[in-house]
Amino acid sequence: MFVLIVSFAFILPFALGSDAPCHNIGGTCQDDHLHCSGSYTSGLCSGGTHRRCCSSHTGNTTLLFIRTIQVTNKICIRGICFFAIVAVDIGGCTGVKIYSRDSWGARRPKSFSTFHTPASLFFVHHTAGNECHDFNSCASTLRGIQNYHMDTRGWSDIGYSFLVGQDGNIYEGRGWHHVGAHTQGYNSRGFAASFMGNFMTHLPNAASLTAVKHLIACGIQKGFVSHSYHLYGHRDVGTTECPGDRLYHEIQSWPHYSHTHP
Ligand SMILES: [Zn+2]
Structure with a gap:
C-alpha cells in the first residue's frame, strides 16, 4: 500500500x-x-x-x-x-467552501427521496451540541451527528441539508438533491442549514454566518433555491428553542426573513 x-x-x-x-x-x-x-x-x-x-x-x-x-x-x-x-469543494460558488459528504466520511443513506427544486423555504437550525473550529473536529462532529440521527433517531441519513462549523466552512448533509429530516411538515419544501453548536447565549462567529449567507446565494445561483424564498428559524414553525435565542435574533435581520407563517 x-x-x-x-x-x-x-x-x-x-x-x-x-x-x-x-x-x-x-x-x-x-x-x-x-x-x-x-x-x-x-x-x-x-x-x-x-x-x-x-x-x-x-x-x-x-x-x-x-x-x-x-x-x-x-x-x-x-x-x-x-x-x-x-x-472537495462541491459548491463551485464564490465566498463559500462546501465540503462533500465523502470529505467528512459520511455513511451512505439507508434511503432517500429526491427534492423537487427550487425550494421556496430555507430554515436555520443549530445542533445544540458541540462547536467545532477546524476541519478534523467538524468532520468528527458530523459523523457523530449522523450516527445519532441514523442509529438513535432511526432516520435514513443525517437530517440537515447542510451544516456549518465555526471554521467557517459548509458541510454537505443531504445536500441540494435529497429531502431532509429537519423541519417537520416542511422538509419537502425547504432546505436547512444547521450551525454546529448551541447559540442560545452567544452568536456563531462572523465566518459561519457569512458562509450560510453565501450558501443560500449559491443555492439561488444554481437554481436550487427560489429567488423569492422565505427564510425562517426552526422555532418559527415548531415548538423548539432552535436555532437558539441569539442566532434567532440575528437571522431576523437577514434578507428574506419572513414573519409570516409559511
Ligand atoms: Zn432545529
Whole structure:
C-alpha cells in the first residue's frame, strides 16, 4: 500500500470533461453515487459535481487534510491499493467552501427521496451540541451527528441539508438533491442549514454566518433555491428553542426573513 501524492496540476485534468480518470481506476461514473456498491470518489467524472466515480471496492474512508484538497477513498486495483486525491469543494460558488459528504466520511443513506427544486423555504437550525473550529473536529462532529440521527433517531441519513462549523466552512448533509429530516411538515419544501453548536447565549462567529449567507446565494445561483424564498428559524414553525435565542435574533435581520407563517 502506498500513498500517491499528486499536485494541483495533476488534478486539473480530472475537471476537464472526461470520465477517463474514473474509468482508469476501474470505476464507473454515475449520476447518483448512492447506487454505488462500494466507495465513491468526487472529482473524477465530467459533467458536474453530482456525478461521482463508483468503485466496487468497499473501503474505509481515510481523511488526511492537505490545504484545500483531501485524500479520501482507498481504491484497490488487482490487490494494489492507493489513495485517490480529489478536490472537495462541491459548491463551485464564490465566498463559500462546501465540503462533500465523502470529505467528512459520511455513511451512505439507508434511503432517500429526491427534492423537487427550487425550494421556496430555507430554515436555520443549530445542533445544540458541540462547536467545532477546524476541519478534523467538524468532520468528527458530523459523523457523530449522523450516527445519532441514523442509529438513535432511526432516520435514513443525517437530517440537515447542510451544516456549518465555526471554521467557517459548509458541510454537505443531504445536500441540494435529497429531502431532509429537519423541519417537520416542511422538509419537502425547504432546505436547512444547521450551525454546529448551541447559540442560545452567544452568536456563531462572523465566518459561519457569512458562509450560510453565501450558501443560500449559491443555492439561488444554481437554481436550487427560489429567488423569492422565505427564510425562517426552526422555532418559527415548531415548538423548539432552535436555532437558539441569539442566532434567532440575528437571522431576523437577514434578507428574506419572513414573519409570516409559511
Ligand atoms: Zn432545529
